[in-house]
Amino acid sequence: MGHMQQIKSQRGAAMLFFIIFFVMASSALTFLLSRSVGTDSYLVSSLASSKQAYFTAESALEDIVLRIMRSESMGPIYVLNDGVLGSATTTVVHDLTEDIYTIRSVSQVGRTTRTGLVELSTGAGSAFNYGIQTGNGGFVISNSGSITGNAFSNGSVLGSGSSVIRGDVISAGPTGLVSGVHATGSVWTNTLDDSLVETDAYYNAVGVPSVVNGTRYTPVATTTPPESLPISDVTIDAYKQEIIDTGTIIPLSSCTAGEYLIDSDTTIGNVKIECDLRIRKTGASTVVTLTDSIWVAGNIDMEQGPILQVDPGLSKRSVQIIADNPLDRLTSSKISIRNSTEFRGSGHPSSIVMVLSQNNSSELGGTETAIDIAQSSNGDLILYAGHGKVEIGNSIYLKSVTAHLTDIGNNSDVTYDTGLTSVLFTGGPGGGYVISDWFQQ
Numbered sequence: 001m002g003h004m005q006q007i008k009s010q011r012g013a014a015m016l017f018f019i020i021f022f023v024m025a026s027s028a029l030t031f032l033l034s035r036s037v038g039t040d041s042y043l044v045s046s047l048a049s050s051k052q053a054y055f056t057a058e059s060a061l062e063d064i065v066l067r068i069m070r071s072e073s074m075g076p077i078y079v080l081n082d083g084v085l086g087s088a089t090t091t092v093v094h095d096l097t098e099d100i101y102t103i104r105s106v107s108q109v110g111r112t113t114r115t116g117l118v119e120l121s122t123g124a125g126s127a128f129n130y131g132i133q134t135g136n137g138g139f140v141i142s143n144s145g146s147i148t149g150n151a152f153s154n155g156s157v158l159g160s161g162s163s164v165i166r167g168d169v170i171s172a173g174p175t176g177l178v179s180g181v182h183a184t185g186s187v188w189t190n191t192l193d194d195s196l197v198e199t200d201a202y203y204n205a206v207g208v209p210s211v212v213n214g215t216r217y218t219p220v221a222t223t224t225p226p227e228s229l230p231i232s233d234v235t236i237d238a239y240k241q242e243i244i245d246t247g248t249i250i251p252l253s254s255c256t257a258g259e260y261l262i263d264s265d266t267t268i269g270n271v272k273i274e275c276d277l278r279i280r281k282t283g284a285s286t287v288v289t290l291t292d293s294i295w296v297a298g299n300i301d302m303e304q305g306p307i308l309q310v311d312p313g314l315s316k317r318s319v320q321i322i323a324d325n326p327l328d329r330l331t332s333s334k335i336s337i338r339n340s341t342e343f344r345g346s347g348h349p350s351s352i353v354m355v356l357s358q359n360n361s362s363e364l365g366g367t368e369t370a371i372d373i374a375q376s377s378n379g380d381l382i383l384y385a386g387h388g389k390v391e392i393g394n395s396i397y398l399k400s401v402t403a404h405l406t407d408i409g410n411n412s413d414v415t416y417d418t419g420l421t422s423v424l425f426t427g428g429p430g431g432g433y434v435i436s437d438w439f440q441q
Contacts, residue, residue, distance in 0.1 A: 053114035056080070056107035060088035061116045061438070064103050068092075068120060080105075118438045125318075125425040126230050128382065128400045131167065131416035135229060137362055137389065137405025141165065141181075145392070145408040149400075149416025150185070154226040157181055159195070161409075167416075172226045179207065186214065188224045229386045229402055236358065239320060240295050242427045243272050247292070250274060258298070262288060262306075269294065269311070269319065270427070281306045281339075290319040290353065293427035297325045299334045300355070302341045302377075308353055309344035310380075316350040317426050324358035329387070333359040335371045343379030343398075350419045352380040352399060360387035362405045370403070374410075382420070 060080040078090045088107035095102070101120040106113065131149025132139055138155025141147065141163040150167040151157065157171045159181035168185035171178045179193035186200040193207030200214035204223070247270035250260055255275035262268070263282045269292030276298035279288060286306040291314070300323045302308070310319050325332040335357050345351030361368030362385075370388025378397040383390050390403040396412040400420050408414065 049110040049112040050114065053107040053109040053112050056088045056109070057105040057114045057116040060090045060105040060107065061103055061118050064090050064092060064105075065118060065120060068101055068103075116438075126235070126423050128230055128402065128420040128423060130402075131400055131414045132406060132408075133227070133229060133400075133402045134406050135363070135386065135404040136226075137403070138171070139403075139406035139408065141408045143409035144411045146413045147408070147416075148413060152227060155405075157189075163408075170224050172224045174223055176223055178203075188220075190223050231356070231384060231386065231402075233358075233386075236322065236324070236356065239293055239322060239425070239427045240272070240324065243270055243293055243295050247271050262286070265289075267291060267311070271295070272297065274298075276300070278303070279306050279308070279341075280304045290321070291426075293320050293322065293425070295322045295324065298332055299323060299325075299336070301336045301338075303336075303338045305340040305342070307342045307344065310346040310351050310353060312346045314346045314351065314426060316346070316348040317424050318345065318350070318352045318354060320354045320356055320425050320427065322356045322358070324356075329358055329360045330364065330366060331361070331368060333357055333370070334368065334388075337371070337373040337377045338375050339377070340375060341377040343377075343381040345380040349417075350423070352382055352417075352420070352423065354382040354384055354423075354425070356384040357388055359385065360404075362389040362403075363387040373398075382423075 063080060064078060076092055078092065080088045080090065088105050090103060090105040093102045103118040103120065105116045130152045131147045132151040134153045134155060136155045138153045138157060140158045142159065142161040144161060145163045147165045147167065151165050152170045152172070154172050156177040156179070157169055158179050164182045164184070166184045169178055169181060169183045169187045171189040174190055176190040177193065178187050178189040178195055181195040183195065184198045186202070187195065187197045188202045190203065191205040191207060192201055192203040192210050195210040197210060197212045197214065200217065201212045202217045202220050204219045250271060250273045252274045254260065259276045259278055260273050262279045263286060265287045267289040269290050272295045274297050277296045278301045280286065281304040288306060288308045289311050290308060291311045300321065323333045323335050335355050343353040345353070355371065357370035359368060359370035362370065369391050370385035371383050371390045373383065373392055373396055374394040376395045381398040383398065383401045383403070385403040387404050389405040389407070390401055392401070392408045392412045393410040394412070395410065398414055399417050401414055
């Protein structure tokens with residue numbers, strides 16, 4: 001009997017222990033579940049707040065970017081209030097030197113803060129993608145001339161006399177011809193003739209056998225199509241029209257024997273000269289500081305080593321000097337650069353001087369030279385003659401050449417600068433704005 005009571009007592013103790021353990025385990029599980037639900041609820045709420053703050057910050061950024069693009073005035077701090085999304089405080093900092101807007105937007109919803117940042121800069125007026133680019137006239141390189149950069153031609157590419165192109169060479173279209181060229185890169189053309197190609201060659205026909213150190217791809221299904229030159233006549237007219245609308249005019253009556261002379265230190269820009277222009281050095285130096293575009297309705301001659309420089313205050317902007325006499329583009333509208341004339345940008349690596357001729361003799365089958373540069377002239381310079389011939393000789397060093405026809409020789413070198421893919425000029429269409437960076441934190 002005593003033994004049975006002992007067994008019942010032990011069973012009762014075990015049951016009590018089980019009940020206590022079950023209650024404790026259930027309580028712990030309930031606590032953990034409630035905590036998990038609370039955590040999930042908090043995370044969902046935080047995620048919703050984060051999204052709301054994100055969209056508010058983005059909306060504020062987009063609003064300010066649109067206002068800047070529309071040239072609307074605003075203060076350095078702008079607050080966006082939205083009944084649905086919330087509010088965001090946006091600050092705008094404009095770097096006048098680099099012409100870059102830095103826009104920062106901060107939105108806080110609950111305990112969540114989101115920050116957005118945009119960098120907005122002025123877009124490029126024109127892009128120069130090659131060391132040399134020519135129209136149907138093609139180009140000739142000879143007498144130890146060189147190009148450091150890629151070359152593109154809608155016509156033939158002819159080389160001789162130890163000349164070299166340090167880059168790729170393209171002669172576009174079904175009549176493309178590359179002849180007598182030493183190219184350190186690849187070559188694309190219809191006919192490859194008597195050339196040295198250090199990498200690959202893409203062609204259909206062969207003249208005199210060529211040396212190709214890479215792979216020969218022949219025949220090719222299609223030839224490279226021609227490309228338009230980077231600055232159209234419409235754009236050039238826009239450059240000139242802006243001078244008429246906002247600048248000054250030096251009339252023919254202010255010229256001497258049909259010529260306007262600059263032979264001393266001068267600051268000039270946003271001006272039309274209604275006669276020929278001559279710039280020459282006298283004394284120790286003649287420095288011409290360019291503050292904006294110049295349009296010469298005649299010929300331009302630079303001699304005896306003057307210095308033409310972009311005003312340092314223009315930062316990354318570039319300046320164009322245009323020779324265009326609409327009444328005579330066959331024998332006038334020409335540019336001659338001689339005697340160690342030097343060209344300098346503003347000091348910013350993207351700033352250059354572009355001299356542009358609208359002479360069209362070459363395009364019409366004539367023999368006039370649109371731009372003639374010789375005798376060690378050099379610097380931060382682009383030559384542009386979309387309808388004419390550019391002739392380069394006597395140790396010339398410059399950034400890029402674009403023309404209907406180009407002749408390079410006599411130890412001259414065109415060294416392409418990658419910054420020319422985005423050139424912003426002072427006059428004419430600016431190309432709008434570019435968003436260089438946009439991110440959220």
